[in-house]
Amino acid sequence: MNTRAVSSPERRYVITFGCPDRTGIIARISSFLAEHGGWIVEAAYHTDPETGWFFTRQEVRADSLPFGVDELRALFAEVATALNVQSTWTVTDTGERKRVVILVSKEGHCLYDLLARVATGELDVEVSAVVGNHPELGDITRAHGIPFHHVPFPPNDPEGKQAAFAQLRALVEKHDPHAVVLARFMQILPPELCAAWAGRAINIHHSFLPSFIGARPYHQAHRRGVKLVGATCHYVTADLDAGPIIEQDVLRVHHGDSVADMVRKGRDIEKVVLARGLRWHLEDRVLVHGNQTVIF
Amino acid sequence: MNTRAVSSPERRYVITFGCPDRTGIIARISSFLAEHGGWIVEAAYHTDPETGWFFTRQEVRADSLPFGVDELRALFAEVATALNVQSTWTVTDTGERKRVVILVSKEGHCLYDLLARVATGELDVEVSAVVGNHPELGDITRAHGIPFHHVPFPPNDPEGKQAAFAQLRALVEKHDPHAVVLARFMQILPPELCAAWAGRAINIHHSFLPSFIGARPYHQAHRRGVKLVGATCHYVTADLDAGPIIEQDVLRVHHGDSVADMVRKGRDIEKVVLARGLRWHLEDRVLVHGNQTVIF
Amino acid sequence: MNTRAVSSPERRYVITFGCPDRTGIIARISSFLAEHGGWIVEAAYHTDPETGWFFTRQEVRADSLPFGVDELRALFAEVATALNVQSTWTVTDTGERKRVVILVSKEGHCLYDLLARVATGELDVEVSAVVGNHPELGDITRAHGIPFHHVPFPPNDPEGKQAAFAQLRALVEKHDPHAVVLARFMQILPPELCAAWAGRAINIHHSFLPSFIGARPYHQAHRRGVKLVGATCHYVTADLDAGPIIEQDVLRVHHGDSVADMVRKGRDIEKVVLARGLRWHLEDRVLVHGNQTVIF
Amino acid sequence: MNTRAVSSPERRYVITFGCPDRTGIIARISSFLAEHGGWIVEAAYHTDPETGWFFTRQEVRADSLPFGVDELRALFAEVATALNVQSTWTVTDTGERKRVVILVSKEGHCLYDLLARVATGELDVEVSAVVGNHPELGDITRAHGIPFHHVPFPPNDPEGKQAAFAQLRALVEKHDPHAVVLARFMQILPPELCAAWAGRAINIHHSFLPSFIGARPYHQAHRRGVKLVGATCHYVTADLDAGPIIEQDVLRVHHGDSVADMVRKGRDIEKVVLARGLRWHLEDRVLVHGNQTVIF
Incomplete structure (x- = not known):
């Protein structure tokens, strides 16, 4: 119970x-x-x-x-x-503890951060499982006593990918989670999963949306010469990086920062933006209104 | 009317x-x-x-x-x-337009800023008068069509100062203002004025209180080697720089910033913090609770 | 001299x-x-x-x-x-005082702000002239002792517009200014002016570029439901809102903020971002490198 | 090697x-x-x-x-x-990998954060050991493959404390670390340790110093009604919370935030301020000048 x-x-x-x-x-x-x-x-x-x-x-x-x-x-x-x-x-x-499943790839900063918040009691949720399309983050997950599932997503293999998404879906849905967190998960969810998890699938995008949609946003930001980089936590919809925004924040960069520096500095923003957005979602503080959100 | x-x-x-x-x-x-x-x-x-x-x-x-x-x-x-x-x-x-009296010395940035907000329609108040203990800011005040009164405060002359405060009080109170704004007014209000204008006298202090109370806060900040400087908008009480805080904000400085640089950069924070605090006060958004404020 | x-x-x-x-x-x-x-x-x-x-x-x-x-x-x-x-x-x-010409429309907050910085001695430049495509900001300009020129830009009249730009160019260039500041000037400079004033024409755009290029950026921002609004100071090039970025900053907004609230709050960011960018330009702190800037 | x-x-x-x-x-x-x-x-x-x-x-x-x-x-x-x-x-x-020893009590957020930065390769240092005056953070330390030492500090027992500090000193110094990080270590270092580790002992204080020196700074901040809370990373000196400041940052709070909310929100600032300060120290970017720092 x-x-x-x-x-x-x-x-x-x-x-x-x-x-x-x-x-x-x-x-x-x-x-x-x-x-x-x-x-x-x-x-x-x-x-x-x-x-x-x-x-x-x-x-x-x-x-x-x-x-x-x-x-x-x-x-x-x-x-x-x-x-x-x-x-x-x-x-x-609030007497019912919320359940969360986290999806990851190789980049671990958001996962480490969420696990630490749970372990220190700051985020009072049950992480039912972590699913990775790469195996690297299995050790830290298991060190926290949480099941880790490795579901490979074969590149250039539409059928293999479809099977992987089916497996992912089964792994997620058996926990009936209140939130499915894409913690730097590098696969784009197919429309049927966006629909099935509508209002529950939460992504962290490593740019200040709507700038720099899609791949390699820090590279895009560096090329454009922006003076701040940001991160956006939003609900996943079938429209890439265009779902209702829950939270955003930014950080100052300067001409001396390489793309690698931006990537490194940006992680600190990604972590807090995702953690804030997830907390608000789990506390029923986020009401979706069209493509906007009301945050109570 | x-x-x-x-x-x-x-x-x-x-x-x-x-x-x-x-x-x-x-x-x-x-x-x-x-x-x-x-x-x-x-x-x-x-x-x-x-x-x-x-x-x-x-x-x-x-x-x-x-x-x-x-x-x-x-x-x-x-x-x-x-x-x-x-x-x-x-x-x-809100059908009754609020009245404001502004007190100044020589430093003009907050006054220029408030007058501009009124002139552009952003701040919908009547500036009934500006009172300065120096004459320098008379020209810009009059250019905005607002009466300016010069009330000198003789140094090292307690009786002269008392008379000046009495004159100031009369000039202010004949307008029955909703706010008396100390926009970098460099005189400390005597207890009887703090009492008479309780909940209406609003000061901008050029530090992130409670750090650097009193005179020359940027010099204090520079000496301590802080990495951010700030400003605080608060209600005036008889206890110097210790009244209920309405708003605060900060700005990053670095080792290359001299005291003069801090003074210059800090002005931008003073202006916005005062303007926000004054707006909230005039919109009846600030409720005082002991020495704290609730900002609705 | x-x-x-x-x-x-x-x-x-x-x-x-x-x-x-x-x-x-x-x-x-x-x-x-x-x-x-x-x-x-x-x-x-x-x-x-x-x-x-x-x-x-x-x-x-x-x-x-x-x-x-x-x-x-x-x-x-x-x-x-x-x-x-x-x-x-x-x-x-630095013994030679820099000259600036400011271009405006009806929105006065940036002009008021720059004039105040000059009047209080913070920005040590000569404002040689202000040119407006509307007459409204003439009074405050003249109150500061600065010439104001009204150059109307007739809508839907390409020839009239061309003539207006020719007049504008003449008014600006007779001062040989170190900076031409588009302080919320609502006309898009034709390519020949972008070329003539390359590296000297500085614009303030009321969004965190590259988001919300073009008209009514706060409306765009509101519709997208972003949690921060921003402003960008950049050099003008023939490519709309795409020139090298000098400075940017942002400000938090929330679901209760209407477009009008965003417009109002955003002004405070526009003012400081423009003022910082202009100062750095005039102090020869901005080196352009492709479409990026080095800010020393 | x-x-x-x-x-x-x-x-x-x-x-x-x-x-x-x-x-x-x-x-x-x-x-x-x-x-x-x-x-x-x-x-x-x-x-x-x-x-x-x-x-x-x-x-x-x-x-x-x-x-x-x-x-x-x-x-x-x-x-x-x-x-x-x-x-x-x-x-x-930079070919020589820097060594760090981390001191902790029960509050784990800074330790979890530093260990995650090391594990993900962001912070390229060797954590030689973690020493806690409580045993609680041993498990996460060992999960990262790092030795954990529990050194109890008996309250109200000056001799016992002295012996504990001697043991702590021995545990630290056998690694000859480039940094001794007080990651929410709740014991005040005695003067001889401050002297022995001068320029290497780095503390994170959970307030925007010089405000709220000493114990329970969030309680002090709540009582004063400040609108921002902060954190300060500084070198430890014999003068409590008064050593040269390396880095600071702040976070907005509001009237609805209880002390517990401030504590929770403040952790995110403590973590990044400590991580930035430590990185700069280890990259030899911090030069101490009197009680100030130059950060290159």
């Missing part, structure tokens, strides 16, 4: 939804919670005036409500119907 | 308050607004778990309510009483 | 050049200076391993040399020939 | 020194190198006008010189004498 102590004061129920904006939504949701004694510890709202859409995230102390998450979900469904929220709402329980 | 078009869709009523946290506050305030048809365009909440205090800021479209700001204030007073808010709530009307 | 006190200890001669790298260049240039008693107060070097090109900037106290800038230039020409520097070297004298 | 391939084009000799400034130093050192065919790949200079002191760092391709590092050192000694450099010069060989 992956459930923590039931009545910890730290345990929260998290409600998120988006719906067409109109007067009284905040009153409706907060009254619903208040009438059951719900103690809101964090509440955030956003209205997008362009699309007339309303978003919220409510974090409630679990021990303030007289029932569990399933009953909360059932009761909230009525509110959601009344507010015309349709299918885009979630009610989650 | 300093009031803008009454029914503009851009006009807002802004409600802020802090009170002891308990279940149902958000429901209470949002239901109050909803029952009058209030259209909330921005809502922010904060709970401080250490002190058990709750804070909120609500921005409502004025044209969504069937009454004016005075009636809103009267009606809200009842809510405030019910919530035990006591005296710390405000209801303001 | 625009020349300052001849023998001030602050007066410098600045030598810059680039040449094919080989052993002994630093020895050659530093020995040349040493044998005349030249006191180097700042020396910077860069070697680009990819192209095998060497760059340097040397700042020498004028009063340490027994001759003036013309003789230094004549003597240095021999060194330049020996090092195969060809035509890319400069010897300048 | 800890020496790499002798004639790699990547191998460098690095010369650093500081001396009283006078005309001709650059000519002297660059001529010395040129006459032996030395190919300078990176050259940096700094003059401090306040103290009249000159600093330089020269990086020369080892394969461009007709002799090894010992002969270079012997030859350079003559130049150093001529320039009155006295004892403050170094000539190092």
